[in-house]
Amino acid sequence: MDKRTTRQIKLESIGTLVPSITHEINTPLTYMKNNLELLELDLLDAFRSNESIQESIENLKDGINRISNIVEATNEIVKKGSNDKRMCNIYKTLIHSIRLIHNHTKFQMPIFINEELFVPDFKANRYIYKANVIKDELEQVWIILLNNAYDEFLKSNKNFEDRALSINLSQENDKTVITFKDNANYGIEESILDNIFEPFVSTKDYSGIGLGLNIAKKIIKKHKGKIKAYNENNQAVFEIILKTN
Ligand SMILES: Nc1ncnc2c1ncn2[C@@H]1O[C@H](COP(=O)(O)OP(=O)(O)OP(=O)(O)O)[C@@H](O)[C@H]1O
Ligand SMILES: [Mg+2]
Known part of the structure; x- marks a missing residue:
């Protein structure tokens, strides 16, 4: 065999x-x-x-x-899950997800959205970036990426003022592009870059099982979108492209 x-x-x-x-x-x-x-x-x-x-x-x-x-x-x-897609404001799904983790992560990981420092009273409809998505599943993707970035900040030697998880949204024709970029350490370990979305790929000794990004990829694939991971200036970048229609 x-x-x-x-x-x-x-x-x-x-x-x-x-x-x-x-x-x-x-x-x-x-x-x-x-x-x-x-x-x-x-x-x-x-x-x-x-x-x-x-x-x-x-x-x-x-x-x-x-x-x-x-x-x-x-x-x-x-899980097989539902296929109930709706036109949603992606910015709102992001704010909802950040609110869930913020209390837990705020002393380690300052989050910037389109270059503005996130604070809990950010209105969820402050910006509109539309896409046709299963809201709960997409929020799960954000949580996975937020948790991964947070894990990196827990290992970071940087002063709080120099830290940033930068989340950027942009709309291009029929696509919404969302990038997560963190400067916690030196980016993604080169040895796993090629198979980072495979199940059970993890560099975390005891805390990780290597399923987060695999789940994220499955969800994005179900949406006929794309997810990429790469390093840029020693920073880990996760880029998601969603269709607006
Ligand atoms: N923001 C990031 N910066 C650097 N490396 C990252 C980042 N996000 C993920 N990785 C790398 O990708 C690996 C796989 O991530 P994934 O979320 O799939 O699994 P995990 O976090 O190790 O475990 P799990 O999510 O199942 O608890 C991580 O172990 C880590 O090495
Ligand atoms: Mg993870």
């Missing part, structure tokens, strides 16, 4: 197994989440403003969320 066939078989069997495994993981995870919330209320009632309890609880929550995200990402890769 040649290498490619073995690989294909492996991927297919993962596709069949994933939904049942993730279901098995999700059930105790939900149970853990609910109990932790109850425990938090009880503990804070008993030991008011105890910082070390609060910190331990936050760490537990972080861990559970991390597992949830991995489970969700793994599920997403094999």
Whole structure:
């Protein structure tokens, strides 16, 4: 059996197994989440403003969320999903996604949209860039790219004032082009540039499983758009092209 066939078989069997495994993981995870919330209320009632309890609880929550995200990402890769495309304002989908992560990332990663520093009261209809998209799926792409950039900023030696995740939008004829460019480190490792969108390609030892960009590529492909990754002046660039019609 040649290498490619073995690989294909492996991927297919993962596709069949994933939904049942993730279901098995999700059930105790939900149970853990609910109990932790109850425990938090009880503990804070008993030991008011105890910082070390609060910190331990936050760490537990972080861990559970991390597992949830991995489970969700793994599920997403094999999900069939709907094809309900609508004309949307891409800028708005971007603002929605940034709002979701901003609290968590704001001390590490300043985000500039069309060269303006993002602040939470940015109006979601401040600019209009149209495209025909499945809104929820596109927002997932933004979250994947935002999380990847954030991971890079966590490793960055740069001062906060010198940091930038620059997101630019532009409209060209029948296309909307969105680029994410971050100056956290030295860009994407050359050794993975050619297969960065393949599943399980990751340079993150323990924290990453290498599914984010694979999911992003699948979503963009479903939209008949394009996604590219390259380095420019030692900065990682992810460019997405979406059709406006
Ligand atoms: N902004 C970026 N700058 C530099 N390298 C990046 C950037 N975004 C992604 N990469 C590289 O691409 C790899 C693949 O990214 P991908 O999102 O697919 O997986 P991951 O982040 O490693 O794990 P996962 O997303 O599954 O948690 C990363 O491990 C990293 O090496
Ligand atoms: Mg990732």
